[in-house]
Amino acid sequence: MTHPRLSGAQIRQTFIDFFINKGHTFVPSASLVPGNDPTLLFTNAGMVQFKDIFLGTDKRAYTRATNSQKCMRVSGKHNDLEEVGFDDSHHTFFEMLGNWSFGDYYKKEAITWAWELLTEVWGLPKGRFWATCFEDEKGEIPRDDEASKFWQGQPGFDPDHVLFFGRKDNFWEMAETGPCGPCSEIHFDRGAEFCNKKDDPKHQCRVNGNCQRFLELWNLVFIQYNRLDGKHLEPLPATHVDTGMGFDRLTSLLQGTTSNYQTDQFAPLLDTTQKLTGHSDAEKEANFTPYRVIADHARAAAFLIADGVMPGNTGRNYICRMIIRRASRFGGKIGLHEPFLAKVCETVIQTYHESYPELETNKKVIFETINREEERFQRTIDAGTIHLEHLLSELKSRGELTLDGSQAFDLYATYGLPLEITRDIARENTMEVSEAGFHKAMEQHRIASGAGQALGKITTEDIDLFQNLLKKTTLGPQGVKYDPYGSLKVEGRVLALVQEGERVEQAHPGTTVAVLLPETCFYVEAGGQVSDTGTIVSTDDPAWEIRVDDMREPVSGIIVHIGEVIRGTPKVGDRVIAQVDTQRRRDIMRNHTATHLLHAQLRTVLGKHVRQAGSLVAPGRLRFDFIHPEALTPGELEAIEAGVNEKILQNHPLHVEHKSHQEAVSQGAMALFGEKYEETVRTISIGEDDTISYELCGGTHLNQTGDIGIFLILSESSVGSDLRRIEAVTGREAYNVIRDRFNALQETASVLNTSPEKVPQQVKTSLEEIAASRRQVEALRVELAAAEFERYLETPSEVISDIPVITAILPHANADTLRQMADRFRQRYPTGVVVLASVIEDRPILISAITQDLVTRGLHAGELVKHVAQQLGGGGGGRATLAQAGGNDASKLKPALASVFTWIHEKL
DSSP, X not given: OXXXXXXXXXXXXXXXXXXHTTTOEEOOOOOSSOTTOTTOSSOOSGGGGGHHHHHTSOOOSOSEEEXXXXXXXXXXXXXXXXGTTTSSSOOSEEEEEEEEEESSOOHHHHHHHHHIIIIIISOOOGGGEEEEEEOOTTSOSOOOHHHHHHHHTSTTOOGGGEEEEOHHHHEEESSSSEEEEEEEEEEEEOOGGGOSOTTOTTOOOOTTSSSSSEEEEEEEEEEEEEEOSSSOEEEEEEEEEEEEEEHHHHHHHHTTOSSGGGSTTTHHHHHHXXXXXXXXXXXXXXXXXXXXXXXXXXXXXXXXXHTTOOOOSSHHHHHHHHHHHHHHHHXXXXXXXXXXXXXXXXXXXXXXXXXXXXXXXXXXXXXXXXXXXXXXXXXXXXXXXXXXXXXXXXHHHTTOOEEOHHHHHHHHHHHOOOHHHHHHHHHHTTOEEOHHHHHHHHHHHHHHTTOOSSOOOOOOTTHHXXXXXXXXXXXXXXXXXXXXXXXXXXXEEOOEEEETTEEESBOOTTOEEEEEOSEEOXXXXXXXXXXOOEEEEESXXXXXXXXXXXXXXXXXXXXXXXXXXXXXXXXXXXXXXXXXXXXXXXXXXXXXXXXXXXXHHHHHHHOTTOOEEEEEEOSSOEEEEEEOSSOOOHHHHHHHHHHHHHHHHTTOBEEEEEEEHHHHHHTTXXXXXXXXXXXXXXXXXXXXGGOSEEEEOXXXXXXXXXXXXXXXXXXXXXXXXXXXXXXXXXXHHHHHHHHHHHHHHHXXXXXXXXXXXXXXXXXXXXXXXXXXXXXXXXXHHHHHHHHHHHHHHHSOSEEETXXXXXXXXXXXXXXHHHHHHHHHHHHHOSSOEEEEEEEETXXXXXXXXXXXXXXXXXXXXXXXXXXXHHTTTOEEEEOSSEEEEEOSOGGGHHHHHHHHHHHHHHHO
C-alpha cells in the first residue's frame, strides 16, 4: 500500500502524465487571485479557472484538461482556518489535482480512469475503496444509477461498496442557479485503527460517518443540468466532468503516513522549525499544534506573496497579513521571538519550486515581505495581547463569555491583532468573539475611509440572450472576429440590436443600444486598458449614426458596441462603417507602451522585487500600482522619469509574438496577477533580445517607443501597505502639462520682475525677506503687548485674600506672546493668578497661570481656563500652573474674564 519511492513531486507528476496520456491538455495552475472574478477572494477549487466554460461564456481550444491547482480556503463556506494546526488534515493553502471534460467524455471514462490510476498505477488495494453516488432524498432528481453501474463494473471493485447519499454529499451546484449535477466521491478505508471516535458508544465507522477511518479522497462531479430556480432543472446541451483530489491527502496515503504533516511536503518545514527552536523530538511532539500552524501558514504566505498578494488591511491582503501574524504568534508560544518565518519559507521554496517556479522567481520579495511584517507585528503584539487579556478579564468578572466585535476590530486597528488571533486567545480562555460584529465594524471602517463596499458580484444578466445570438445570427461558432491591432475601421452589416435586455429590429435617436457586428476593431477593456470609443455610421440611406461609448464581451464570442443613437434610425441588416476614435486610441497606445517602460525602469532603479499590482491605461493619463515598501525619494523619481524618457528617445521598436503561456513565462515574460490568460498568449518585448521589457499583454501598443513623445510623472503616493502608485502623462497631455506649467512659471517671473530661470532664487529671497519681516512684526507685537501689560502689572485687577489677580485682553497678541506675558507676571509676583486673552481672526485665545504655592491651596490653571473657555463656546486645559484654551464667541470675552474672580472666591 505504501509507496516510499514516490516523492510528492513524483505523485503530482504521475497524476498529470496519466491524464496527458489519456488525451488531456496540461493547463498550468491559475493564480491564487482569480482572474477577472470579483465573486471570489481566492481560487478555492481546481474548476475556478474553467468556470466560464461551464457557464457557456468561454471556449477553449481543448475539450480535456488536467493540472494541479493552487487553492486557498480561508473565507466563506470553504473556510478551514479554525481547524488548521489542531488536526492532521486541514490547511489554508493546498493543491487540488483535477481532470476535466468539456462536452467530451463523461461518467464511464471518469470512473474507469480514476480506478485505473488509483489501483493499477499507484497500486492501492481495491478492496478498501468505497464509492458514493447520488440519490435525491426529495425524490425530485433522478438517482444516478449510471455512475453506480460503472463503479460495479470496475475490475476488482466490491459491488457492495457503492453507497447512495443525498444532496448535501453527492450533488454539486456552482450557485443558486446555473450548471450543476450529481457527483461520485471515492473513499478509502484506512483501517479501524484510524477511527478517532472509538470512545463514543453511539459511533459507527462508515463512509461519511464523521471519523478519520474513511478518507474522502477524490470527487468526480458530473455536470449535466442547468438549475433554473430552486425547483426546476433542465438538461444541459453538453455534459461535463469536473474532478478534484486533495494532493496532501493523496501523498499521505501513498507515503503511508498517519498525518499530512509527516509527508515529504511538510516534514522539511517542521524540521526547519525544530532547528530554530532547538527542541528535542519529544518537545516538538508536545508542541505539535504550533509546528503545524507555522508549517501551513509559511507555505500559504509564500504562495500568496509569489502571486502578488501583500500583507494589508482588507480583502486578500488582510488574509496574507493574518496568516503571517498568526504563525508569528504561534512561534512565540514555542520560544521564537525574533522574525523566523522567512527561514521556513526558504524550505517551502526548496520543496515546491520545481513545480511552481514563481516561488524561486519571487523569493527575495517573499523573504523581505515576511520579515517586515513580522517586525511590525512584534512591535505591537505584547501591548495588544495585554489589552485583550484585560478585556477578557473584565468580561469574566461580569459573567460574560463573548467579546464584542467592535472591540475586536479596535484591537486590530490599534494593535494589529487580526480577528483570528483574537479568537485564538479568547478560546484559550474558554471565550468567544462576535465575528459578525467584527466584520460589521471593519466594513463600516472601509466605507468611512472611502474604500467603498466589499467585493461585488458578477452579473449573469443577458447571458442567455447573447448566447442565443451566436446560434441565431450568421456569426458562426467562433463568434465576432476581433482584431483591435490593425485597421481602426471596419465595414459590415448590423447583425443585432439590443435594448434593455431585449432584441429589437430598430432603435431611435436618444436611446442607448448594443450593436452586434460580424467583426470589430474596437478594443474591449482588459488588462487595465480602457475600451475604445468611436462611431458607427450607416452607408445606406437614410443615414444614421451611433456614438460608441463603451465595449462589452458578455459571453465568449459575442462583442457588442454600446452607445447612443445621435441621429437617424439604425436597423438590423443596415450596412455600416465602424470607426475607432483615432486620436484617443493613439493617446491610449502612448500611455500603454509607456507603462511597460515605467515598469521596467522601476525594477531597474528600485530592484527586482517591484511588481505590477494594477494599472489604468486611459487616453488622458496612466496609473501604475506596484509593490514597494517605502515612498520613493525625489532622486529615485527623477531617475525613473529620466530612464523612461531615455528609452523613448532611443526609439526602440516593439516586437509582438504569440506563444504558449508556459513558454512565455519560462522565458521571463512578466504577467499581472489576477489577470486571466489563455494557453496562447500575446507578448510585447522592447529592446534588443527583450532586454528592456518583456510582458504578457493583450493591449494595443505603438510600433516604436519614440512615438510616445515625452513622459512626465505627476505624482507618487501610497495606496496600501507596501503598495505605491505612480500617475503619469505622455504625448499630447504631457505637452499640455508642460505648457501650463511653463505659462505659470512665466507669470510668476513677471510678478517677481525676474526671468524664469531665476524664479527659484527670487522666491527663496522673497520668502527670507517675508520671514524676516514676520520676525520683526512678532518682536514689535511682543513689545506692544509688554507695554500694554506693564500697566496691568503695576495695579492688579483685584486682590483676593492677599492674592493678586490680573485679567487682561491684549489685542492681536498670539499664544506665544500671551505665555511670555504670563511668565512676566510670575516673575513680578511670587504668588498670584493671571488670565490673559486675545482675539485672532475673530476667535478668542486664553492663557492662565497660577503660582505653585496656590496650587497647594486647591487652585488649578487648567480648570480655571476651561471654566472661562466654556463661556466662549470652547474648551481647553493644561497643567496646574499653566494652561491654554480657545473659544468661538469673542463678544462674551469680557464677562467671561470677569467670572475669574468669582471662581477664585469659590475655590478658596
